[in-house]
Amino acid sequence: MHLIFDAGSGIRELGRELMAEPAQQLHLFITHTHWDHIQGFPFFPPAYTPGWEIEIYGEKHLNKPLKSVFKGQLDSEYFPVQMEDMRAHLGFHHLHGESIEIEDVKVSWIRVEHPGMTLGYKIEIEGKKIVWIPDNEFLKGHLDPLDDISRESDVVGPYLPLIDFVTGADTLIHEAQYTDEEYPAKVGWGHTSVGNACLLAHLAGVKRWLVTHHDPTHDDAFLERKLNQTRQMLHRLGSSVQVAHAYDGLTEYI
Ligand SMILES: [Zn+2]
Ligand SMILES: [Zn+2]
Known part of the structure; x- marks a missing residue:
């Protein structure tokens, strides 16, 4: 099992290594959504590959759900591929409790x-x-x-x-x-x-x-x-x- 913390540029290389493994569930915890902590996600190969399940955890940012922030950085103004094109299962979870x-x-x-x-x-x-x-x-x-x-x-x-x-x-x-x-x-x-x-x-x-x-x-x-x-x-x-x-x-x- 892999737990991943934040999705900066390093997650691209991690994704390339993970692709050598069978498709599986991953758990990605986000400290916050400043660029340097999410900008690698559009370059994470498992996100595009059927069979992978990526559970993403973090806090709801003010009025904006975590999913909207991730979706926002994939808007066509910024990136050629949109979240709908990601073939993995993406689950977004707002953290409650401790x-x-x-x-x-x-x-x-x-x-x-x-x-x-x-x-x-x-x-x-x-x-x-x-x-x-x-x-x-x-x-x-x-x-x-x-x-x-x-x-x-x-x-x-x-x-x-x-x-x-x-x-x-x-x-x-x-x-x-x-x-x-x-x-x-x-x-x-x-x-x-x-x-x-x-x-x-x-x-x-x-x-x-x-x-x-x-x-x-x-x-x-x-x-x-x-x-x-x-x-x-x-x-x-x-x-x-x-x-x-x-x-x-x-x-x-x-
Ligand atoms: Zn920051
Ligand atoms: Zn930072």
Whole structure:
């Protein structure tokens, strides 16, 4: 069984690989419908192939059902093929409550800090926890040093539900899009600074943190320096979190 989280450009390559398997049911969870999280879907080969069943989960965006957003990006102004031409079964599901179970996997979700309605997901399987939060501005607007901040600090209070949600994750996949130097100019853009993201991983006591959703203006050399800063910050916090950068095609065994 495959669970897929978001449908950015990477879902095209995934779809090509899946086509080597028999037609089957897929479960696609969407954090939010900004372009970078849905724009790969029109290029997802299983969607065009009879026999595949794609169940798509997400929040209803204001007054717009999830299906309308997916259908909208396939309007003929944007794309030559419309949703009616997709031969797979497409099921759209608005998430209610806190979690669902699919076979032996529990998927739960939480609202995070990002423009529009955006979710983070937790996947629990065989006692392991993986958390996927690609877009989230943790400690929004917090620019001060972090050394003395604990779960009891006032600034952390509004974020305790999120910290609890993440706590104990074997793998946290979470952004740290801006360096601490860049962040003051980007407050409110919906993304976390390196320092604030380190604090989240540390307070939640995650084992391993994969940093994702890199800023498109950061080249490889910049990202390498940013990863060093991330390691230094975790060290300063006295954290035992292992950190690495996520990249296209990365496989992790948990
Ligand atoms: Zn977004
Ligand atoms: Zn995004």
